[in-house]
Amino acid sequence: MEMGIVVGRVTATRKDDRLVGTKLLITQPIGVDGTPLDSQPIITVDTVGAGIGEQVIFVKGSMASRAIQNKDAPVDAAIVGIIDSME
Amino acid sequence: MEMGIVVGRVTATRKDDRLVGTKLLITQPIGVDGTPLDSQPIITVDTVGAGIGEQVIFVKGSMASRAIQNKDAPVDAAIVGIIDSME
Amino acid sequence: MEMGIVVGRVTATRKDDRLVGTKLLITQPIGVDGTPLDSQPIITVDTVGAGIGEQVIFVKGSMASRAIQNKDAPVDAAIVGIIDSME
Amino acid sequence: MEMGIVVGRVTATRKDDRLVGTKLLITQPIGVDGTPLDSQPIITVDTVGAGIGEQVIFVKGSMASRAIQNKDAPVDAAIVGIIDSME
Amino acid sequence: MEMGIVVGRVTATRKDDRLVGTKLLITQPIGVDGTPLDSQPIITVDTVGAGIGEQVIFVKGSMASRAIQNKDAPVDAAIVGIIDSME
Numbered sequence: 001m002e003m004g005i006v007v008g009r010v011t012a013t014r015k016d017d018r019l020v021g022t023k024l025l026i027t028q029p030i031g032v033d034g035t036p037l038d039s040q041p042i043i044t045v046d047t048v049g050a051g052i053g054e055q056v057i058f059v060k061g062s063m064a065s066r067a068i069q070n071k072d073a074p075v076d077a078a079i080v081g082i083i084d085s086m087e
Numbered sequence: 088m089e090m091g092i093v094v095g096r097v098t099a100t101r102k103d104d105r106l107v108g109t110k111l112l113i114t115q116p117i118g119v120d121g122t123p124l125d126s127q128p129i130i131t132v133d134t135v136g137a138g139i140g141e142q143v144i145f146v147k148g149s150m151a152s153r154a155i156q157n158k159d160a161p162v163d164a165a166i167v168g169i170i171d172s173m174e
Numbered sequence: 175m176e177m178g179i180v181v182g183r184v185t186a187t188r189k190d191d192r193l194v195g196t197k198l199l200i201t202q203p204i205g206v207d208g209t210p211l212d213s214q215p216i217i218t219v220d221t222v223g224a225g226i227g228e229q230v231i232f233v234k235g236s237m238a239s240r241a242i243q244n245k246d247a248p249v250d251a252a253i254v255g256i257i258d259s260m261e
Numbered sequence: 262m263e264m265g266i267v268v269g270r271v272t273a274t275r276k277d278d279r280l281v282g283t284k285l286l287i288t289q290p291i292g293v294d295g296t297p298l299d300s301q302p303i304i305t306v307d308t309v310g311a312g313i314g315e316q317v318i319f320v321k322g323s324m325a326s327r328a329i330q331n332k333d334a335p336v337d338a339a340i341v342g343i344i345d346s347m348e
Numbered sequence: 349m350e351m352g353i354v355v356g357r358v359t360a361t362r363k364d365d366r367l368v369g370t371k372l373l374i375t376q377p378i379g380v381d382g383t384p385l386d387s388q389p390i391i392t393v394d395t396v397g398a399g400i401g402e403q404v405i406f407v408k409g410s411m412a413s414r415a416i417q418n419k420d421a422p423v424d425a426a427i428v429g430i431i432d433s434m435e
Contacts, residue, residue, distance in 0.1 A: 182380055182434055182435055183434070183435055184351070184429075184431055184433075184434050185432040185433045185434075185435075186429035186430055186431050187430075187432050188396050188397070188430045189405065189428060189429030190395060190396065190415055190428040193428060198405070200351075200380055200434065202380075214350065214377055214379075214385055214387060215379060215380055216349070217351060217405055218349075235409055235410075235411075236409060236410050236411055238411070246414060248411050248415035248426065248428050249349070249411060250349060250407045250408055250409050250411045250412075251349055
């Protein structure tokens with residue numbers, strides 16, 4: 001998994017039916033000290049009630065689809081935890 | 088998933104049979120502000136009626152094959168949404 | 175999928191049995207304008223009769239194994255189309 | 262797999278149920294000489310009793326879920342060995 | 349797949365049971381001309397009898413697990429061929 005900070009939200013009216021009702025959050029990967037890394041932002045499906053500005057754990061690839069309710073959805077990134085602390 | 092902008096279309100007469108009839112769009116990853124990132128363009132299968140110049144959500148890897156009609160096609164990237172807004 | 179240009183061929187006498195008879199082509203990722211990108215060359219299994227110098231579409235990851243005849247072969251990249259044009 | 266050094270631990274109270282009880286370690290990829298690489302730190306599930314400062318072998322992607330006890334957990338990185346030596 | 353050169357070997361006494369008996373080789377990705385690339389070294393499971401200094405073909409991701417004997421092992425990279433020539 002990776003550490004990230006939620007920096008925004010994506011709205012998409014026209015989308016795959018199985019994505020309807022999902023909360024699509026833009027997550028920027030961060031380093032151990034919490035600073036944003038120079039890597040690509042990811043659209044993640046929220047599964048834990050994350051909000052803008054929160055530091056999160058997200059999973060990528062086919063394993064991400066395990067985290068969401070609709071197991072058939074075409075999803076490759078999901079937030080699976082909210083970080084309390086990194087030490 | 089990632090954010091991208093559709094920048095072109097690929098035509099291929101000789102191709103895997105299961106790709107016949109698919110619309111193959113070239114998608115350039117973009118950042119939160121919509122500017123193209125310095126990363127590799129991706130050939131994505133369109134599943135939502137996307138067109139050149141539109142900002143889209145695309146999924147990569149094995150999950151992409153879930154988005155397309157022919158579930159057996161050798162596809163690793165698909166457009167699954169058209170972005171209304173990023174905020 | 176990605177766009178690439180076939181730049182060479184790999185010969186390997188000692189290899190996994192399931193790769194015997196496959197044509198292993200070295201493919202360099204290219205941009206929309208056809209220029210080689212500064213990214214790692216990939217060994218792709220040819221499934222469409224591609225040759226050196228041709229621009230191709232290739233798929234990576236587990237989906238690549240769908241493209242080849244031996245469905246059990248340990249393959250993570252395959253050429254699935256020859257590009258006529260990018261526009 | 263990749264070589265890494267365990268540099269920290271992540272605590273997350275709110276998380277996917279299947280991650281409860283897992284030890285989430287932050288692992289920084291390292292080179293052959295043991296120096297940290299300039300690549301993104303990974304949150305890995307520990308499966309071998311690794312501790313901070315230890316050099317480890319970690320696996321990424323869907324194969325990582327094989328290493329952990331809950332086979333259904335949404336996990337894409339796991340520590341599967343502690344390095345004695347690299348030579 | 350990728351081209352690489354075997355640059356070392358990893359020893360790990362404490363490891364996932366299913367990795368016992370595997371030969372874990374450190375493989376550095378190389379370019380078409382055989383020069384090492386500036387990318388991360390990979391720990392690959394040898395399946396073809398490769399040795400230090402040899403140029404090899406390796407497969408990454410879930411497909412790598414197809415190459416090894418224990419089909420349940422948590423493995424994401426395997427050497428599947430020894431390169432005779434690249435032309």
